[in-house]
Amino acid sequence: MELHEHTALELHQLLQRGEVSPVEVAAHYLARIERLDPELGAFATVTPERALERAAAVAAEVPRPAPLWGMPLGDKDLHPRAGVPTAFGSRAFSGFVPDASDETVQAVDDAGAVSLGKTATPEFGLPSYTEALVGRPTRNPWDPTLGAGGSSGGAAAAVASGMLPFAPGSDGGGSIRIPAAACGLVGVKPSRGRVPSGSGLASLAGLGVVGAIGRTVADAALLLDGLIAPTGYPARHRSSVRAPGDDGPYLGAAIRGEGRFQIGVLGDSPWDDAYDIVVAPEARSALDRAVAVLDAGRHGIELIPPAPEPGYAPAFRTIWQAGAASIPVEGERLALLEPLTQWLLERGRALPARQLAESLSWLAEYERRVIARFAPYDAVLSPALAMTPRPVGWYDADDGERNFAQQVQYTPFTSFVNVSGLPAVTVPVEFTADGAPMGVQLIGRPGGEATLFSIAAHLERRLRREPRHPPVW
Template sequence: MTALHEFTALELHQLLQRREISPVELAASYLERIERLDPEIGAFATVTPDAALERARFVADHVPTAAPLWGLPLADKDLHRRAGVPARFGSRAFTDFVPDDSDELVQAVDIAGAVSLGKSATPEFGLPSYTESLAAPPTRNPWKPSLGAGGSSGGAAAAVASGMLPFAPGSDGGGSIRIPAAACGLVGVKPSRGRVPAGSGLAGLAGLGVSGPIARNVADAALLLDGLIAPAGYPAAHRFATRAPGDDGPFLGAAIRGEGRFQLGVMIDSPWDDAYEITVAPEAHAALERAIAAFEALGHGVEAMTPVPEPGYPGAFRTIWQAGAATIPVDGEAEALLEPLTRWLLRHGRAVPARQLAEALAWLAGFEERVIRRFAPFDAVLTPALAFAPPRVGWFDQYDGERNFAQQVQFTPFTSFVNVAGLPAITVPVEETSEGVPMGVQLIGRPGGEATLFSLAAQLERRMRRGHRHPPNW
C-alpha cells in the first residue's frame, strides 16, 4: 500500500475530496513522520501535534470542502506569527515570545482550509541564504545531511523534500524560496510583486519580500499558489490585492497542461559581477545546458543574452539589505543575544544616512525598469538556480559580516535582482550531481507572467521525468 507521504499534494487533495482519507488521518500520518525524521533533519522550529489534530477535526466538520487547500497539511515559516504558538524568528532574542494574534499569511492559509502542523525553521529573522541559526540545530539537506538546505525558507524546503510535508509556504526577499528549493531538489515559486495579497511585497522596503510555494513538483506548487492568492472567503477588497499585468490565476490548469511554445533568453551574467568574483561551477553549467537542450528539443526558441553591466547594483542592494535589518525589534543589552551577522547588519543599517537610503531606493527603481526592458523580447529568461551545489553545514562564516555577505552573493548571484524587479520566477530541478546533490535552473517571467512560467516548468519537468523525485532513503 502506498504511504500517504508518497502521494503528491494534488493526489492528496483528490483523496480528501473523495473522502478516501480524512484531514485528521492525513495530519496524524505526517505528524508521525515528523516525529521520526525531524531530529536528524531539523526542519521544524516548533511542532504542534495537539493543535494540528484539533484544527484537522475543525476543518473536517466546519470548513467547506470547496476551500482550495481543504485538509492539506503545511507549516508556517517561523517568521510568521500564529496566535498561541511560539514565534522565535530563528533568534535567541525571542525564545519565549508567544503572539496573541496571527499574521495575514497565516490567516489566509487557515481560510483556505489548510492544517498547520507547526513552524518551519528559519535563520535569524530570515536574513541569510542558509538555515543554520545559533538558536537551534542546523537544518540539513535531506539529499545529503552533511550539506545545508539553503535559506531562508530552509526548514520548509527540508520538510517537503523529506516527505514531512506535501508542500509549504515560504517567503522570498532575495531568493529565500528559490534558494532552498533549488538546494533540496524542489520547485520554488517567487510570485510577482502584488500577486499574493497576504505577502505582496508592497509594504516592504524596496518591495522585496513576497510569499509563495515550495513543492515537490510544478502542479503542487501551482495548487498552493492558487490557495495563497484566493482562499475561500478572502476579502476581495484587500488593501494589497494589486494585480500585476499579465495572466491571471488560477494557475493549476497551466501547470497541468504545460502547453505553448515560447521565446527564451539565457542569462549567465549577474548584477554582482563587477563587485564580487562570481564563478558558475561546472555542475551549475551542466544543469543549465541540459535545460537548454530540453527546451530546444521541445520547440522553444532559445537565445543567449548579451551581458549588461550594472556596477551600481551591489552598493544599492547592500544599503537596502542593511537598512531592512535596522527595523529588527531588538535594542540595548538584548543585542548581545543576536548572532554576529545580524548585529553587523543591524548596526550598519541603523547608521545608513537618509540621503544614502533615498538614493539607493531611487537607483533600484531605475534598475527595475532597465531589467524589465532588457527582458521584454523574451517570454521568460533562463538562468542557473545557484552558482554551485549547496555547501556543507558550517561553510558560511558566522562571524565576519563582509565575508559572509560575499559568500552568499557568490552562492546565489541570480536571485536578489528578481526581487528588486518585482518579477515572477520559478526554480525547477534538472539533475543530480555525481555525488547525488540536486541542481536546477531558474525561469524568470514578465510582470504577472506566472502562467507562462508554470507552462514552461511543467514541460521541462515532463521532459526530465522529474515529476516526483525524492531523496534516497527517505
C-alpha cells in the same frame, strides 16, 4: 503507497473524494515529523495537539471546496500564529508567543489548510542558509552534511523529506528559490503584488513576497492558488494598483504545460562587477541540459547579451542593511543577536538618510532597465544557484563582510528578481555525481506566472522527472 509518497495534488484529490480524512493525513505527517525531524531540523516548533484539533475542525466545519481543504503544511517561523511560539529564528525572541496571527497564516487557514507547526528559518530570514543558533542547523535530506539553503530552509527540508506535502515560504532575495533548488524542489516567487497576504508592497524596496515550495510544478501551483485566493478566484487584492490581473487558477497551466515560448538565456549577474562570481560546472551542466530540453521542445532559445550594472552591489547592500536596522531589539538584548545580524543592524542604523534615498531611487531605475531588457522574451532562464549546495558550517559565522560575500557568490541570480518585482520559478534538473540536486531558474514578465508554470511543467515532463524523496527517508 503511503500518504507522503503521493504528490500534494494527489493527496488533495484523495481528500476531496473522501478516501482519506484530514485527521488521518495530519496524523500520518506528524508521525513522519516525529521520526525524521530530530536529524534534519526542519521544524522550529511542532504542534501535534493543535494540528489534530484543527484537522477535526476542518473536517466538520470547513466547506470542502476550500482550495487547501485538509492539506497539512507548516508556517515559516517568520509568520506569527496566535498561541504558538514564534522566535523569528532568533535567540532574542526565544519563548515569545504572539497573541495574533499574521495575514499569511490567516490566508492558509481561510483556505482550509492544517498547520503542523513552525518551519525553521535563519535569524529574521536574513541569510541564505538555515543554521540559526536558536535551534539546530537545518540539513539537506539528500545529504545531511549539506545545508538546506535559506531562508525558507525548514520548509524545503520538510517537503523534500516527506514531512510535508508542500509548504509556504517568503522570499526577499531568493529565500524560496535558494532552498528549493538546494533540496531538489520547485520554488515559486510570485510577482510583486500577486499574493495579497505577502504582496511585497509594504516591504523596503518591495523585496519580500510570499510564495510556495512543492515537489512538482503542479504541487507548487496548487499551494500558490490557495495563497492568492483562499476563498476562491477571483482573488481580491488590497493593492490592485500594482497587482497583475487575475489569470488564475494556475494549477491548470501547471498541469497542461502547453505553448511555445521565446526564452532568453542569462549568463551574467548584477553582482559580477563587485564579487568574483564563478558558475560551477554542475550549475552550468544543469543550465545546458535545460536549454537542450527546451530547444528540443521547439521553444525559441536566445542568449541575452551581458549588461553590466556596477551600481547594483552598493545599492542592494544598503537596502539589506537598512532592512536589518528596524529589527526590534535594543540594549542588552543586542548581544543575543548572531554576528551577521549584528553587523547588518549596526551598518543599517548608521546609514545616512541620503544614502538610503539614493539607493532606493537607483534600484527603482534598475527595475525598469531589467524589465525592458527582458521584454523580448516570454521567460528568461538562468542557473538557480552558482554552486552546489553548501556544507553545513561553510559560511563564516563571525565576519559579516565575508559572510555577505559568500552568500552573493552562492546565489548571484536571485536577489535582482526581487528588486525587479518579477515572478520566478526554480525547477530541479539533475543530480551531481555526489547526489546533490541542481536546478535552473525561470524568470517571467510582470504578472507572468501562468507562462512560467507552463514552461516549468513542459521542462519537468520532458526531463521525465518523477517526484521522489531521498531513498534514506
